[in-house]
Amino acid sequence: MASPKRTEDKIESHEDRFLKAFEDYSDALFRHAVIRVSDRERAIDLVHDTFTKVWSYIRSGHEVDSYRSFLYKVLNNLIIDSYRKQREVSLDALFEIEGVDEGSFSELSENSVDALAATIDGRKAFDLLKELPDVYREVITFRFIDGLGPREISELIEETENVVSVRLYRGLKMLREKMEEEVKKAEGKRKNKNETF
Amino acid sequence: MKRFSEQLHKKSESLYLKVDEKRALEERLVSYMEYHPLASDRKVKTIVEQSWADPVVRVINLNNLKLWQWTGATMAILLLVVPYVAEKAVPGDMLYAVKVNFNEEVRSTLALSPYDKVVWETERLNRRIAEARLLASEGKMTEELGNSVAEAVLVHSENAKKEIEHLKQTDEDGAVLASIQLDTTIDVQSTALMSEVQSSSTESVMAVRLVDVLAKTQESDQELESVLPSRERLVGQVESETTRAYELLDSIKSYATLEEQLDIKTSS
Known part of the structure; x- marks a missing residue:
């Protein structure tokens, strides 16, 4: 019996596909950009630049098989470029400070990441994302908000899956520590109030 | 992790492009596309697979x-x-070839032992003679049909004899019984055909031809004639044939008259 996927072909132009990709992914890209740069206007510009870059890529004769992954990659590169322009400290130096390495075995395990994520309240964590270093914020956003897998993320940021897992673990750990700090601060304020009265 | 992911995702849904922002962004993009159009050779359309939902x-x-x-x-x-x-076709019918070349050949393959093959070839011989009689009685017998019937009778009896030869190698009693069965069939048919010849009817031309053919096939196997099957084997064969005869008699009781039933009983 004929395959249900391919029984008759429909002709679609490059323009149509491109505009459809805008319709499908512009919101998700914007959301990602806002979380990463914490600035709405900059995020809109980044999304615009992403699509114009992709259009130039198509104009130069290339084909895009999967718009989703390609758009995320271009956006990620633009965000990194914007960080480089803003900050004088390079990301390589950041890596040296952070000392990103292959990590211990417990950090590498996907189960460890899952177990750690299960202990964190996502609603509170969302507000604290902007306080994380971008190397961690990037992977957490890709993983838990954009829904990309470790392999997809590794291809996007051009790192190994091990590095992605380590960053996810450390990022979540940092989030939890910040949340605990927030709780302690809130308790301290309450005590001071009570003592005053 | 699922809960954390869902909470984070749900919270992030508060971030989205407003309608006017999205429209403005789209307009900027379309302007950019118009100012930087595709090259004419890039305007070639791409083929997209349709989905099952279409x-x-x-x-x-x-x-x-x-x-x-x-x-x-x-x-x-x-x-x-x-x-x-x-199955009801006779020589000259459109489906006769299906009967002989398909139905009967399939039944041949179902006959697994040489003894069963002899029995089946004998049965086919009977069928050919019965078909010839039917055609002759209806006045449809022609020379060509007569030749084909005679040839078929010869072929089936030769096939039966070959199977008896094969059977002799492994089961001499079986070969003797099969030979008896074949000879009996040929005798009965010859006798019936002779009676038609003597009645001098218009059908007798065909009957004479078949009697000649049957006489040719009735080369006696000297070796087998002198051999008798074992008593147990013979008794067993007689029992099975008798049982079959009574079963057939029971099967026709519902539509055969009493006279016909009596006639069968006395002739057997």
């Missing part, structure tokens, strides 16, 4: 389904109905 695709697949249904029905007719109808 109504045109569904119609095409439904047609394929109907095609399969028709094919299945046609195969069922060809394999079941046609052979069933062909």
Whole structure:
């Protein structure tokens, strides 16, 4: 019996596909950009630049098989470029400070990441994302908000899956520590109030 | 992790492009596309596979389904109905070739032992003679049909004899019994045909021809004539034939008259 996927072909132009990709992914890209740069206007510009870059890529004769992954990659590169322009400290130096390495075995395990994520309240964590270093914020956003897998993320940021897992673990750990700090601060304020009265 | 992911995702849904922001962004993008159009050779359209959800695709697949249904029905007719109808065919009929070359050949393959093969070839011989009688009685017998019937009778008796030869290698008693069965059939048919010849009817021309053919086939196997099967084997064969005869008699009781039943009993 004929395959249900391919029984008759429909002709679609490059323009149509491109505009459809805008319709499908512009919101998700914007959301990602806002979380990463914490600035709405900059995020809109980044999304615009992403699509114009992709259009130039198509104009130069290339084909895009999967718009989703390609758009995320271009956006990620633009965000990194914007960080480089803003900050004088390079990301390589950041890596040296952070000392990103292959990590211990417990950090590498996907189960460890899952177990750690299960202990964190996502609603509170969302507000604290902007306080994380971008190397961690990037992977957490890709993983838990954009829904990309470790392999997809590794291809996007051009790192190994091990590095992605380590960053996810450390990022979540940092989030939890910040949340605990927030709780302690809130308790301290309450005590001071009570003592005053 | 699922809970954390869901909470984070749900919270992030508060971040989205407003309608006017999205429209403005789209306009900027379309302007950019107009100022930087594709090269003419890049305007070649791409082919996109349609999904199963498309109504045109569904119609095409439904047609394929109907095609399969028709094919299945046609195969069922060809394999079941046609052979069933062909069983009643006689020489000269359109389906006679199906009867002889398909139905009877399939039954030949189902006869596994040489003894069963001899029995079946004998049965085929009987069928040919019965068909010839029917055609002669209806006045449809021609020279060509007569030749083909005579040739078929000769072929079936030769086949039966070959199987008896094979059977002799492994089961001499079986070969003797099979030989007896073949000879008996030929004798009975010859006797019946002789009586038709003596009645001097117009059908007797064919009957004479068949008697000659049967006489040729009745080369006695000297070696087997002198051998008797073992008593147990013979008694067993007699019992099974008798049982079969009574079963056949019971089967015709519902539509045969008393006279006909008596006639059968006395002649047997």
